[in-house]
Amino acid sequence: MFDSTASNLTSQQSWANLMQDHDAIRLLETTVLPPYLNSCRWFAGKARQQAYFRVQFAHEIPYRADAETSDQAFLVIVEVGYADGETESYLLPLSFVERAQPEIPPKGILTTALFDQKPGRIVDAIYDERFRRALYFNLVHQETLTQQSGQLRFHRGRGLAADDIDAEVSSRVLPVDSSNSALVFGISSQGEKYFLKLYRKLFQETNPEVELVSFLTEKSNFDHIPAYAGSVVWEQETGADVTLGMMQRMVENRHDSWNQTGDDLNDFLYAVPNRLFSVKEEVFERVELLGRRTGQMHLALYNSDPDEAAFAPEPFSDEYREFIIQRFENLLERRYNLLIDNYVKLDPLAQRLAWVFMEAKEMIDEFVDDFRNRPLESLRIRIHGDYHLGQVLVTGKDFIIIDFEGEPESSIAERKIKHSPLKDVAGMIRSYHYAVSAKLFGSTETAGIEPDHLQRVSERWFKLIRDTYLDAYLETIGSPHPLFKNNSEVNFLLLVYLLEKAVYELGYEISYRPAWVKIPLKGIMDVIREIEKIRIADPTRDSELPLLQVGLLQSKKE
Template identity: 30%
Template structure:
């Protein structure tokens, strides 16, 4: 499998089952489409299986316009059928649009084994909308319907409720200003269990990727490092503050609309053990972590002495790449949670400070990525190199400081007086918050070190620098 969305390209695997989930008739709007569920079994030490959704459009004649999406040909009923990835076929995707339109009045519309569901109160869709695939994605496939809606088709699927759909549904019902509204989703049943296949959302016309904005800001700053960060036009502190406030409001709504609780000392002790165990596993894969292991164990061990832990539904995989900046402010996307974990685990309540830590690490990654991408430029004098490095650290520190200050201020404002979790949080000392956030930030950096070692070993210096500079550059928590 050569597709970008297949996660096992570098692992030994075999296809053990191909199952037809649904047959959607084309009629006058498009070709016949069959949605297949492909089961892949891995043969390495991690073993295990994964399931992938593959919708194929079927034509009697070869379609040159979508030749790039050609999968192969099969013979059936005495005829040769040419198969194409349906995501790349606007005529096939018009059938998916028809399914959502059919669900507008009744809430659910069944077609060929697929159930199209619409969120109550959504605007009607125009059947004339044209679908076009979004390029450059990794784990899923998305189709844009002009400037009205965007459909994310989940490639790797699992039985149960997808957190991305579940959370977006509640935030849409709560009229959150910091997400793209959910319009509906597609599901089917396999062996008596629900399998959710895609979701349809509001298309954000003016959206720009948060990580790309951040790295662009860094490049602007480093183009003339002799200038102050304010003079350069490359200061990201204001945007970071606005993003911090937006995430705080999302966390507050998640706490209102999903179960949340204050757990006792046993929860912090268990968290400390889990952090230490992850470090032990990481040390086997990344020996470069060894010089920092003692300090990391001390930071993780300190969590065990905290009196308790507030938990709720969270994003679960938050970083700048999961944000969009629009003309109306920041939007948070992709609430699927940490890839690779079962849906049941992703839906478990967790500390919102884990999300905060992910974003703080992302503000460190932006200048690191810029530095790596400019590795081929002309040699610099030592003085200029040191100045660029100092400016990059200043960019990161200002962004993290502004983000965290705005997050804590907005979170306090959003909490309702008398709310049990709110009162407990207010009573907890800044020192306790510091311990918890430090542990989550360092744990995230350990995760990054393992990822880079396995996938981009030349970039491992980015997370390793976090351990060396942590004490000097961590923002105040207030």
């Protein structure tokens, strides 16, 4: 744990003039920031060799005149340099809290300090109520604060009720450790109503989550998201906008759909040892509803308004196809190498699946060529981008979709690329496959059952759920619809994204959960079998590739 007493920062200046004291800034950069950031869950550079920490910018957020003291916070942009690779920028709001002020949790204290002979502590400002109050005030009044470098612009969204603009608010820090920080605001007599997410790792572009959530709130009737209530944007002099935070309406929820699906699977799990197959009707009803909500989300994101170019549908261009193919082929090569290097560590079922996967390399290459050259009239739009059961909250008998930031390992530019909405669908289908596989293969109730039998049982459950979800989704989209040319293109594109997703998953499981490698491998196998069916059914295809070696999938006992 970070020891906030290990250093003491002293300045003859007042806190408001911190940036004028170069010695204090140098001490902050060399002695205080390195250990503190490395203690924070949201700092992603822990595993890299760090070269320097630099206070790149410090934006001023004045506290309201009626606060206990007429003071301010700094929205500090910390640049972190590394021995190799690109630098990163992080948002660290700082406040000076005198010792007589309310207690700050230890994880929020950077160092003890003395400013203009006033003793106190430099803290992460999210733990200072004055800062939280200033954020809310500036946002609801749509303030613009001029800075030495650009300006901070506070936007108010449709999700913020007019009656709450001048309301008295309470606030707290949501006690979760994640890649961002969340502040909760309550309105007197109404309880907690809004949460504001501060983005810690910053990018030189508008965050895709803000774009998507604000678009869905302001431009559509899709209300199964936490409504957009506002955002904080740093408008740089260069013209580039950096998103610092977003506020949304709070929603009551019991848990996410991953946990709900786990609960639904319990009855199924307990029946398996007795060779019973049992799925309650309400499970299918929930899956069907999620399929409908997914379709409604994509219909809301489909926008043909010429004034909304960022959300206008686009065709499957050659440039887009090459982007997907290059990314997939690089991914595929790395996964083949990982499997070869770790083959002996896999269990027998995973080894058999891995062998057939590697034997099918030429068939996969041929499928990739089909994607490169096949005429496609379906369209691409902005999508959720990281869609799975953990991104769906259960609220009574309905769902709320959250977290539109996109794939964590992708750049901001890549997260904004338009895809077929079937990429989201593939993500959810893979999530259902994980849910049942993890439950059956990881439970004590099924520990004594043959893996091959568990595989068959889990596949039966998965296929029923997959078809229920997909049927409800496609029925909601409707046919014909410009997003999808026909069923043939739907089936083909879904295979593209399912294969990409399962191959992506494979790398994580090999590296961190070898016992789970069979899950993405089975997903890959399902796609390969469908690819083979397409090849066999096409009388015009001139291919001498051998058929899948499915006999290798059988255990010796069979």
